Amino acid sequence: MRALVTGGNRGIGFAIAAGLVARGTDVVIGARDADKGQAAATELGCQSVHLDLERPNTFAPAIQAAGPIDILINNAGILIEDSMIAAPDGLRCSMQVMFHAPFELICLCLPHMREKGAGKIINLSSGWGSFAEDMEGPGGYGVAKAALNALTFALPRDLPAGVTINAMCPGWVHTDMGGPSAPRTPEQGADTALWLALDAGDVTGKFFRDRQEIQW
Template structure:
């Protein structure tokens, strides 16, 4: 059975991605920062969970070991710090850790199995705020961190083994704790393209950026 690790899978878009993958027959493991909350959500979903705090790199290797052989990695978890990068430089550092360094470290962690299997899919949840084409908007260091993740998604295919793909996707403005109540999209709508990339697109599609199943400019 295909196994997926979804970071931040206990709520919002991550929960919807996990739920959608499970409905498609995927063996899902959610990575959660809060173990108690994660265990309760995993029971509701009917999946496994691992303690994975993206600001605590010491949790990465144990989480990957506990999750087992991962065929699909979905780097979903993120943070939104709205402070000025100058006034709060630590906010930028935290944004980079959660939305760039941690996803890269997790990719490195699951890659040995994907290499042996000769197949694997990596999906990075990003934002139009992190694209030059859309003006690098957004508050604080959010767009900068997402731009770094976009650059990684674009460049990494040259270093990945045959059969392993990486793509980025923007879920749009979604009604979650981060997106706020005014957001027009449901978590399920935001999750759709990630599930599509994980299960439906050809394996040789890599290094691309998508929104609503359509390729977009970086």
């Protein structure tokens, strides 16, 4: 069983990759910086591919290099806090990294999952993109995460039999993005993603935090 973790060279993605490796999963991490990706992969004992979510021309070569993917974890994200009106490119970039790229990677991984009759897709989202939690994400972040949530909710109707998709919120995690004041460790943030990937069964089209379903 092989998993691809985008943005797996640091933070929550690194913790997810480490947890998967510890459970005996064949792991590939995708990294925008190929050198940093290889350094992280060496530390983890896994494979790395160059995958820049702002550059769609890297997607297909990365999937080809990674090999057939059974578990896709769309972890990589970006936090741009600028006004969407004053600096609209921030929204465009947020949507590319956290909505368009995950969808394209799903499409690239689906042929193998369809053939196998099984597959897991986990989207790293956020309460900041939840309407139930007032969509408090700044700039384009909350909008992009809300779009990712909508994709997760709607896509099960089009997925092949045996393929599941879920979103999860890791909480406020002490990473480069979350900052030093965040109360949760990357390992705590990674826990629900690992549970969805390996232990949650055939649940699909849901949104989770701390292994509990939450509202969109």
